[in-house]
Amino acid sequence: MIYLDYSATTPVNNEVLDTFVKATNAYIGNPNSLHKLGVESKKLIDASTEQISKLLNVSSKEIIYTSGATEANNAAILGVCYRYSNRGKHIITTKLEHSSITATLQYLQNHGYDIDFLETDSTGRVDLDNLKSLIRDDTILVTVASVNSEVGVIQPIEEIGNILKDYPKIYFHSDMTQSIGKINFNIENVDMISFSAQKIYGLKGIGCLIKKENIVIDPIIHGGKSTTIYRSGTPAVGLIVSVSKALRLVMENLDENYEYVYSLNKYLKDKLKDNKDIHINSNEYSIPHILNISIMGIKPETMLHALEEEDIYISTQTACASKATSSLAVYELTKNLEYSKYSIRISLSHLTKREELDTFYNVLIKKIEELKSLNESR
C-alpha cells in the first residue's frame, strides 16, 4: 500500500496507541470522582494538560478537550457568537476554510449574522488591507485557518494577529488542524486555536480548543464543569493522555520532519512539473506536506479509483466536503475552473518513502495514458 492521504488522516503512532491502551487500562476512575481512583485519573489528565501547554507555549488553563477539530471550531465560533451577539453580529473569514467553519458560519448567517469573506491575492494569501477595511464596529470574530487543507497555502496568521490586537473586542480564531506538528506559528496574538489528534498520528475522537484564559465564551455542550467549564462530559482519560503524547512526538521532530517532507515534495514536483497533462496548483506558500495538482481531462474521482486499484491512496477534495465535483480552494487560488475541476491532493508525511513516490509517479503516468485513450475511444 502507498498512502498519500496524510492530510485527511494519519495512521496512529504505535507509541501513542500504547500510551492510550496503558492509560485506559490503568486509570479506570472518572476524573470527576472524589475517591482515590478519580483523583489519580485527574492527576494524569493534569500532567498531560501541563505537557500540552508547555509544547504550545500556552497556559494549562487555556486547553479545552473536544471530540476533534470540528467540535473545537464549532465551540470557538458559536461560543463567541452566543456570548457577544449583543455587541454585534459581523464575522470575517476566508473562502479557504474547512467545512466545519463554513457550515457553522452558514448556520449563523441563517440566524441573522453577517459574514464577510477576505479577498486573497494571486498566491492565495489573505489581503491584509482588505481585512482592515472590512472591520466594523459590530465585528466580533475573525476566523482564518493557518493552512488550507486542499492546496496547503499558509496564511499570515502573525500579521493578522498584529492587526487585530488593536481591536480588543474582536476575537481571532484560527483552525490550525493542518499546521500543528508540521510548521510553527507565533500564536501570541491568536485568541483561539483548534486542532485534532488524528492529523498528528494520534487517535480519532480527540481534539483541542486552545482559548486565551481571559476570554469568556459560552459553552456549546452543557452539563456543568468537567476538565473546564467550557466542555462538559466525562473526560476521556486515555484519549487526553494520547493527544499529549502525539503532540510531543510531532513537536520534538518538527524541524527534521519538515526538511524531509520538503525534500520529498521537491522530488515529486520535479517529476510532475514538465508533464503537459499536469498542472501544479500548490505554490511557494503551500506547506510541503500538501501537493495539489490537476490532471487535465481526467475526473479526480476516476483517477482516485484508478490509483486505488494499484493500492495507492490520494484524495480529491477535503474528505468532509467531497460531494461537489469542483474544488473551491483550487478555484480561489488559480481562478481557473478547469484546474479546480480536475484537481487531486497528494499529501506527504515523514513516513513517506522516496521509492513510494517513484512507484506513485510511474503508476500515475500509466493511468493518465490509459484513461486518456479510454476518453478518446469514447
Next chain:
Amino acid sequence: MKVVKITAVWCSACLIMNKIWNKVIEKKPIETISLDLDFDEEESNKYTPGEVLPVFIFMDNDKEIKRITGEHTEEELIKILEEIGD
C-alpha cells in the same frame, strides 16, 4: 416566475451568494425555492446541479429558462431578472 437556489452548508460561495441574493430580492421580489444539496438531496438532484455551486435556476411555468452557477454580483443578478422579466 420563480428561482430555484441550490446551495450547500460547506460552500463559501453559497454564503456569499445567499447574502447577495437577499439584497436582490429586496429590490426585485421573486419567489425563491431554496434547496440544500445534502439535506434536500433527492429534490436537488432533480435539477442536476452539476459541478459548481451555488446554482440559480430561473423558472417560468416550471420550465427552466436560465441557469447560472458560482459567484455573481448583485448587479449581474438584477440584470438577469430584468432581462427575463422583459
